[in-house]
Amino acid sequence: MTATIDDLLAALRAGKTITGGSPLHEVMHRASQEAMLVTAELNGPYQPPERVRELLSRLTGAPVDDSVTLFPPFTADFGRGIRLGKRVFVNSGCRFQDQGGVTIGDDCLVGHNAVLATLNHDLDPSRRTDLHPAPIVLGRNVWVGANVTILPGVTVGDDAVIGAGSLVTKDVPSGVVVVGSPARVVRSVQPG
Numbered sequence: 001m002t003a004t005i006d007d008l009l010a011a012l013r014a015g016k017t018i019t020g021g022s023p024l025h026e027v028m029h030r031a032s033q034e035a036m037l038v039t040a041e042l043n044g045p046y047q048p049p050e051r052v053r054e055l056l057s058r059l060t061g062a063p064v065d066d067s068v069t070l071f072p073p074f075t076a077d078f079g080r081g082i083r084l085g086k087r088v089f090v091n092s093g094c095r096f097q098d099q100g101g102v103t104i105g106d107d108c109l110v111g112h113n114a115v116l117a118t119l120n121h122d123l124d125p126s127r128r129t130d131l132h133p134a135p136i137v138l139g140r141n142v143w144v145g146a147n148v149t150i151l152p153g154v155t156v157g158d159d160a161v162i163g164a165g166s167l168v169t170k171d172v173p174s175g176v177v178v179v180g181s182p183a184r185v186v187r188s189v190q191p192g
Contacts, residue, residue, distance in 0.1 A: 003027045009080060012099055012133045017122075020129025028078070028099065028131075035059060035079040043073040056084070081118065085140070090114075100133030100152055108138050111146035111164065118152045139174065159189050 003023035008031065011024055018024050038059045042052065049069065056064045059079035068084050071092040076082060081098035085106035093113040096102050100118025104110065122130040134153030138144070142156050145164035156162065157174030167181035176185045 005031060005080070012081065013101065015100075015133055018099075018131040018133070020127070020131070025129075025131070031080065032077050035076050038079065039073075039075050043075075047072070056082075060084070081135075091146070099131070101135035101137075103135065103137045105138055105140040105142065105158070107141040108144070109142075110138075110144045111148065113147045114144050115149045117149065120152050161189060 001023050003026070005027055008024050008027045011018065018028060038055055042055045047055065052070050052072070053064045053066065053068060056068070056070060059076060060082045061080045062083065064084055065086045067087045069088070070090040073092060074090065074094055076096040076098055078097070078099045081101045082096060083103045085104055085108065087107045088104050090110045091112045094110055095115045097117045097119055102116050102118060116136050118133055118136055120132045120134070121128050122132065136150050136152065137155040139156055139158035139160070141159045143161045144150070145162055145166065147165045148162050148168065150156070150168040154168050154171055156168070156172040159175045160172045161177040162168055162172065162183060163177060163179030166179050166183040168178065169182040172178050172183070173185070175189045177187050177189060178184060179186050
């Protein structure tokens with residue numbers, strides 16, 4: 001059986017396990033090579049903001065709004081799972097493992113060196129190369145601090161703040177501040 005990128009995208013969006021060594025796994029590796037090519041260009045010599053958005057559109061396979069700002073360097077090992085809202089700012093050094101899907105809502109800020117990881121390997125040693133995708137969703141107006149790691153399957157509610165250095169292992173309600181490892185709610189966001 002041969003697989004296509006469309007087959008892979010359908011399987012990932014359905015949350016299906018990608019079996020190590022399978023045709024879908026091979027397609028994913030080829031797509032990762034393409035993503036590395038685009039991000040190498042993005043992270044090379046200075047690129048003006050318009051060119052950064054062009055490269056992001058090429059990486060994601062979808063239009064990127066003119067209001068989006070990304071400061072390189074940036075890495076994504078797939079690209080096609082990323083969806084960016086309007087007025088999104090992604091600071092330098094961020095890494096998105098986006099096969100499971102990364103959706104960033106309007107008006108979000110993502111701090112330096114944030115890691116958004118959407119894949120888990122199987123716990124069974126004999127199946128360790130199998131990949132289990134689960135999406136990360138950031139609602140509207142979320143602020144992700146520097147050096148935050150968000151794990152697969154996490155949804156962050158609107159207006160939430162994730163404190164610098166936090167490890168987010170479970171969903172974050174709207175309108176709260178979370179900090180720590182694992183991240184926990186410490187207070188509500190006070191509207192100004």
